Amino acid sequence: MKSICKYLPGLLFLLAFSLINLCHAQHLSEKILISPHNNVFYKNSPRDLYFVIHQNEHSLLYIDVKNNPLAFETEPLQTEFLESGLLIKISNNELSKIGNGLHSIKFVMDNGEVLRSQLKIVSDSEAKNYGLNVVAFNVGHGTSVLFFLPNGETLLVDTGYDHMAEKYTIPFMKSHLPVNRHGKQRIDHIFISHWHYDHFHGLNNILDAFDVGSIKYNLSEPERGDWRKDPYNYAKHGFEPVHSPQFKVGNVIDDIGGDDVKIKILNAAEFDLERYPYFHSKYFGEWDNANNRSLSFILKFKDFVFNFGGDTYQHGQIAMLQHFPELLAKTHVYHGNHHFHGGLSTDFLKHINPYLFIASACDVAYDRAAFVSDVMNNVVPTLEQESNIFIENLHTFEVGHIVIRVDGSLDWTDSSTEIIYETYYSEADDFPKFRILYLD
Template sequence: MLLSGDIGLFISFLGIPFLTFSLVDLTKAKKNNKPMKAAATTLIISLIATSVGFAMIEPEENDVAEKETPAAIEKVEEKTEEIKTKPEKPKEPEKPKKEQFEKVRDLKVHYIDVGQGDSILVQLPNGETALIDGGPESSSQTVLNYLKEQNVEKIDYLVATHPHEDHIGGLPIVIQNFEIGNIYMPDKTHTTKTFENLMSAIQNKGIKFKTPIAGDMLLDKEGLNLTVLAPETNINDDNLNNYSIVLKLNYKDNSFLFTGDAETEAEQNMLNGNYDLKSDILKVGHHGSYSSTTNKFLEKVNPEYAIISCGAENKYGYPHQAIIDKLEAKGIQIYRTDKDGTIIIAVDNEEIKIDFKKTAKPKKENAPPKEEKQSSYKNSQPNQSVNSNGESNKNSSNSGNTSSNGAVSKPKPPATDGVEEVYITNTGSKYHRGNCRHLKKSKIPISLKKAKSQGFTPCKVCGPPQ
């Protein structure tokens, strides 16, 4: 079927030749003085036909445009409708606000003097209580009496960091004498009688213990939380220390890190996990042994204060001199239970206050199974009270004898027996000069007199004094 535009195009093409011929005829007639009427008539008809043809083409173009315009408008309308009907992207749900807690007291952390071992009482500001380890069995009565002195009635969070006797020996008597909320232990058993006693006490109490892993929250309130940073899952390590439960306590802008006996491998796992290790107060791992507190770990924690829990004159030389030097080099203030007795840190309105409670006689208790030789130590830092701005008020040195009210006497320098200092290793039977090649793996300073009295003999390579 022909459209009007096609007909108009046909008439136009048909009229153009007639128009051309009529112009030629008209020109010839005029030139030869012949009548021009016929030529003029043909010219007019051709002109009309051509004009009509072109006129018929134009309406067809307008019609096409008119037909296209509604289609374009319809597409726009369809897109607009799609936009209107397209579902809106759901908004991300807001994180639920943490539960508030009612403050009923100041936060207090007690590093109890249990001799060679660990026991930490935490009196939380919400009225709850945590006990991290119970020291050795020989100090179980000390721990029990101390908890009663602090009017503890219930222990909401009881944590046995790992199954070594100097950490869990005192827990059975605690479990027997107090109401217990939750018990936390690593997923690691032990074959000792001490561990059996602990499991029996838990069973008799009718409580099932929990095995937390890194990332768990024991307590999570607004401005108050207790987070597990170690151990990781699927640990394959013969060293029980690396199963230690490591906890970080945050209270407003203050933080405490409790490391148990976590050693180098466990510290590296925490670094690999990118946990927030920054803490104001660090309980130094493994009683100040050089097997813990690596440079990278200490740099990440970056504490202002370091607490070392160890027995006076213990046969393992805790804390090792290398750790003391490392802490002092970073300007970290050191407090030790073997020198200061029980160390009490209170947080009141962002202000950290440190106090001591010295026992009558220094305890010389048993130590963890890992045997190491004696080392000397440096004096710890002064007793002081520190506010949230970091300003401190040094009262006196905390390295000497301390009375029960926290007053500290001036320390005496470590005895050197008036003889030259030599060095020993963890496993060797010789003593050495400081530059001996046999000291690459370990280097523990000791007086010559003490080295000889403990059966060490002079190294034949470096020729130390005899």
């Protein structure tokens, strides 16, 4: 098997980024942890499944389902920042032997501890239609999220680096985007959260590959607001990105995706100071920068809430919490702010109380207090204790792309609701068919 972090985009930038507190973490916890905790396997589109165990120097003895052993392969998952991990592969041939339904995969360690991951076996990946489909791409230290909206439109938020767009996001979209009447695949809307390379550098590659309806950007860095001055301008495409006046704190975008979709802007470079005084620069101090003024929003589809954290730090999160406490009272999926790599507000994360955290990051996150100390050893245990349900934090470095499908009409007030989802540990030479995540 290939190394899970063959590419470390932006690593030199990360190492030089002196604003982050380092914790040199080897283990997320004294406990033995497994990820992902849930998955889905489709018999009409079989693929190998990958799991990661942070085993704290312990080894895996065997895996079984209902006392039937499963063959598996392992390799150490060890990097400069993660010293005790194990990557586990279960082949699609083994998984195809399991009957349909919901199963508990048992991972037995050499110290007698038993880890479990819930697996749903489904015959047909297209048996159920969902209104909203979300793809959180694995683009290393970067961000790119694709929304297949209920009315058939598509929305891409950020692009990641150019080489990640070429190797991962563009092949995926070529497999799954519909073809328009001109014979070209189309992305209807592109949002750029801010002008940092790990968020926009693949934009030219996207424009080369697809027909694009509109590109709207958040005015987080005025010096790059004029696209003509940027070395990666888009003139050759006859296309001009525009600053969107909709990207203003408190605004609602309701002209994308259909009647059941609403996008509420929580953080942006522009805001009405009288209405939203906690966004004043005096509360941000020296951290009043492109990251803290990056685009953050919630996308609501019926009863489901996806929260896009952008690259904000704790200052932006505190301001959001001050002005939108009721709106933020429940998030179902939270796409972590600044890759869980910089400062964050644990109060904010506990308040939004998601079922699923997504960390779009590389292994360097294990060297950051924000991810290890604040998220995994503070926020997640607190939420689990208070709700008495498992809270998952999926790290794209470990599990690959994460795909979510939602019908939007679920009873999210039911504390027994579990998220059952599918992940794909992607390699460029073995790109998967469409993968879906169940929220039911």
